[in-house]
Amino acid sequence: MSKLRYMLPSSQSLFVFEAAARNLNFKLAAAELNVTQPSISHAIKALERHCKVDLFVRDNRGVQLTEAGRLLYDSVRSSFQRIEQSLKTITSNDTHYITVAASTSLAAHWLVPKLSTFQQRHPGIKIKIVTTDRDVEPDHQVDMTIWVRQRRFERPNSWYMCDEIVFPVCSPAYLASKPSMHSVDDLAGHRLIHSFDPHRKRMGWSEWLGMLNSASSVIEPDVVFNDYQLAIQAALAGEGVALGWALTTDLLRRDKLLVRPLAVELRTQSAFFLIANERSSKSAAMQLLVEWVVEEAQAS
Known part of the structure; x- marks a missing residue:
């Protein structure tokens, strides 16, 4: 049996102490x-008498924690956080979401349109999608995310999804109204849409053409966006030709909203990987979602 209850005047004294220590203000703790x-003052004094140690220094400016007070507060705070998390986990009416972080384009054009299939199979699994303009590390707020890394990338709780494949895309209307393209060198006569991401390295036209040894590798794009999603929207609107990633344009091409004006494609040395935090990767619901995402990516 724990001796904790004999070391405190009451269990309520811990809640009073935590509020007072966090606010460093007895009035705010009382409210x-x-x-x-x-x-609040009486409860704190009773706790100090029981422990035979001062927990707060009181002066005209208010209250501050003593060394003993800081030690107790650190312990109480971390314990309360663990208890709160455990209660959230076991409480039946607490809806748990699997939180997935992805780029806007990947979420909008690939993940979200496919989610209904997964949720029809597993209606009890709740999913929250958050978009981010940078790669985030899965933590207590993000259960899983998608990164592009070198194919040899390895780490615990990561799964290969598919290779990174890049090729030109445009709308059918643009393709029908412009001169035909027979080789990558013909791109020089077309309106090229470029995108760059401030927080992710994304291949541009010069790099793509250079890796294909095209004589037009020094070509300048006609319009530049700081978001790949905007570049795709411009291509959908018939504004020109954009570089498209096979995974994120898969459904748009199936629906014939985008087409490939050339058969040429570049398979890079990178691939898409699904990354999960250690805690979430152990849940049965997460394993089902991982299997589904990998299966869908490899079928794209």
């Missing part, structure tokens, strides 16, 4: 706990 300020 938070819906009690009077004198009752």
